Amino acid sequence: MTSKKRQDMTIGEALRANGVSRRGFLKFCAATASLMALPPGAATAIAAALEKAKRPSVIWLSFQECTGCTESLTRSHSPSIEGLIFDAISLDYHHTLQAAAGHGAEAAREEAMKEHHGKYILVVDGSIPMKDDGVYSTIAGMTNLAMLKEAAAGAAAIVAVGTCAAYGGLPAADPNPTGAVAVSEIIKDKPIINVSGCPPIPVVITGVLAQFLTFGLPELDDLGRPKAFYGQNIHDRCYRRPFYERGQFAETFDDEGAKKGWCLYKLGCKGPITYNACATTKWNEGTSFPIQSGHGCIGCSEPDFWDMGGFYKALSQGKLGSAEGLAAAAGIGAAIGIGSALLGSSGQKAAKAEIKAKLDKDMEATK
Amino acid sequence: MSTDARLIDIPVISEPAMTLPSMNVEPILHEVRHALRRLLETGETSMIDLRAMPLAPGEEEKIRTRLGTGEVVIQLDAMGPSTLTETAYSGVWWVEHRNPNDVVTGLYIEVAKVPSIVEPDRQDLIDAVARLNDDLENNDDE
Amino acid sequence: MTLLDFARGPGMQWSLIILIVGILWRVVGTLLLSAEKDYSQARQGGTGPGIRAVFRRFWPHPEFVKPTLFHMVGGYTLHIGLFVVIFLFAPHILWFADLLGLPVWANLPNNIIMLAGALTAASLVAFVLRRMTHPVMRRISGFDDYASNIVTLLPVVTGMLAFAHTPIARYETLLALHLLSVELLFVWIPLSKLAHALFFIPSRYQLGAAFGRRGVKV
Structure with a gap:
């Protein structure tokens, strides 16, 4: 170790002190650039900046x-x-x-x-x-x-x-x-x-x-x-996207569509509203990511993903509170309808009476 | 983490679905062709980061097979092993970087006469001259 | 709560409540209105001509084909397009299935849906432009006509923008706007001329039956 105190060293110095060669460092920077979705050439810029960083x-x-x-x-x-x-x-x-x-x-x-x-x-x-x-x-x-x-x-x-x-x-x-x-x-x-x-x-x-x-x-x-x-939308970067375009969906986790690797939208995939690097960086040392393993994205990098209406409910399905509300609405609607019809028919009667009175008056006048 | 129990060693065989369309293979090969032309005409080198692409299962292998293997293989030992393999197309290199745990950290197709990481840095050359000078001046064996 | 959460949750819930209340109010209210008693002797029964009128009026009588061609072609494009987009696009099917507790039915590929959406939007725009430029149409068009056209157009346009992940806004925002525009449509349907969706069959029947009784060929 050099005479410099460890925490005063730049990252470059610290790496060199640990026997990391410039090529090794460049490899590290290339992986970092790749992760940041920067072009591979940016590795050199990262290397230069990291060299000097404290x-x-x-x-x-x-x-x-x-x-x-x-x-x-x-x-x-x-x-x-x-x-x-x-x-x-x-x-x-x-x-x-x-x-x-x-x-x-x-x-x-x-x-x-x-x-x-x-x-x-x-x-x-x-x-x-x-x-x-x-x-x-x-x-x-x-x-x-x-x-x-x-x-x-x-x-x-x-x-x-x-x-x-x-x-x-x-x-x-x-x-x-x-x-x-x-x-x-x-x-x-x-x-x-x-x-x-x-x-x-x-x-x-x-x-x-x-x-x-x-x-x-x-x-x-x-x-x-x-x-x-x-910056990446999971749905945009998903390799199963072509199946979405073609309208080919897995309906259950073990049907023919699931076996063929079709789109998981119907099984509740939240990929369209999720932003993360899963589709390219992947998990477990780049092995796979949930969609590749056959399960929809649960949108875990988004706020309130627990309360988005259920992991297995498709994105287009509503978060409707209850069917009772809608049934009640139907009842209210019918009641208002009957009411307005009654009002309407009494209105009709009144209008008829009015017209009749007017006609009678006109008849009187012409006589 | 020990290196003797790696995911890849777990004997799970996943059969890539037969109907998966290869969306990325042809476009990437086209990109390589353009890059190769640029290298020939202007000397500009290119690098395609395969880990930044949403590759479907099996596509990486397909691209590797299509590119084939050439005459040169370069091994690096710098913060883990790296293998730089010339493909059947001169000037097109398959670059695979691994970390000390032998996990792939970067996968690229580089289009250049020699992969950029192989060439020594200027500062390293300066250091090399200094070190060799040092050695010759201070070593009196002969 | 994000805009999308609102659109998927309370916004959807309340617009559906208004839609259901509105539909039942208008349908029940209209059907229960007492019809004027017809004192003349019927030349024939009304039921046959009534049913016939419902179907006959899907296409004009030969002499009217030419003058109404624009409306016929545009109208059919619009309505078939809407049917395809609304009922045969996979995310929409899931929405209906979830809401009505039905099994999921078969969907069409997205490129066909997009084509149908584009034709629908084009015919709606054409109708608005015709209303604005045609001398007669301009005089007989009111707020309801324009509003109904545009309120129908909005979900189609926002839906297509969201589907294509258009970079003018994030997908969640576009999706939320799409849902909100649909919710506006739900509220607008019972209150406007869009209620023709509820009334066109009963009113065709009613008129056909009345004509039939008087011996008019339907």
Whole structure:
């Protein structure tokens, strides 16, 4: 190791110190470029920028979550989590991955927050319960709400990992018993990057961090997600799209259409309203993604995906409350109809009487 | 993660559906043809990122088969192995990058005389001269 | 709640309630109106000519074919197009099946649906333009005529834009606009001349029967 202190090294220096060659680094950058949907040639630009970037301190807070996002993170193969932790970032607090526990762990968090005040990246997974002063989720006796506010104060930027942190996710699903909200509903004065998904694609989590280190704050879509990773509509990029165009659909999960790989729209696929990199980046080291494995997209990277009317109900089917409402409407309609008919016939009678009176009068006059 | 239990080793055989239309194979081959012409006429190199395409199951293999195999295979060992294979069409390379866990991290068709990653960087050449100088000056074996 | 959530949920629910209330109000109200008693002696029964009139009027008498050709061709294109688009497009079929508890029926490929949609939209635009330019049509056209044309046109256009994932807006927005335009149509149907969908058969029958009783050839 060089005489330079580890955290003062640029990413390039840190990589070189770890024996990563320039070609190796270029490979890493090519994979990152591919992930950001940049042309392969952009790898050189990424390499140049990453060379000079400083390794940032990262504090990772887990709130109302299932640890699925962390599980996903640890499966990132390119850049790999090991590579990222040791070379590109300095992960100073992550209560699932760190060795320290109890008071020691909390002390590490406080120390990192103090030392890198104003400069660290705050990563949050999980939503934050607001009901009853946030008592429904606490860490070391501190509510998630208080911890988020404290940690956000000194952060350069916040990355909300997973649909829970980004939009409330499962804890916020109807009827939302704990009053769970997204990070963006609490913190208003810091840049927030939403990395949604339940969980997000492993390499997208690390890719967003790499993108942030390379190019700074990324361009976000209207839901606060980096366009580079969430610019693709699943339906537009789906290899089963031709079957949709031809009107060839699987009707059940085991019919002939399903076996032939036809479109899963009728089985509730939410691909048309979902934005994510699944169709190209895929999962499990690029092996497959839900639609390729025969199940429709559940739209997990979109807000309120739990409450979109059912995973197996087609997108075009309404979220109608109840048939009773419509039946009641029919009754009311018939009643109004009868009423107006009665009114109408009495009106008819009155009009007839009026005409008759007028005719009689005219007859009188002509006499 | 250990490398001895990989997904690919699980003996599941999935038969690609016979009726799947290959939407991507022909267009990609056309793109390669255009790129090859550009290389010949202007010297411009191109790279097609196969992992950025919504390829249907089996399409990657189809493209690989159609391109065939040429005379040159280049192996890299840089943050995991890489194989750069010349296809049956001169100037068209099948580039496969793997990470240290032997997982494919990038798959490209590169159209160039020699794949760009093979050529050493200028800074590396400068470093090489310096290191060799160093070695010759400080090594008195002979 | 996003615009799409509103359009799929409460918007759809309430527009359907208004549609059902409106249809029943108009149909029940009209059918229960007491008809004027016909004191003249009937030359023949009304039922036969009534039924005949319902079908006979799908095409004009020979002498009227030429003057009404524009309306006939345009009208048939529009109505057949609407039928194909509404009842044979897979997402629509699912919507109906879900709402009415019916099994799903066979759908047509999307390119045929798009063709039908384009023809439908073109004929609706042609009708609006004719209303605006034809000297007689212009005089006899009111707000209801234009509004009914446009309210019918909107779901067709927004649907096609959404289907094609047109980059003028995100798909969710286009889909929401499509649903909202359909909901506007639902509300507008019972309140406007679009109610002809409910009345054309009974009124043809009524008129045919009345003519029949008086001995007029239908």
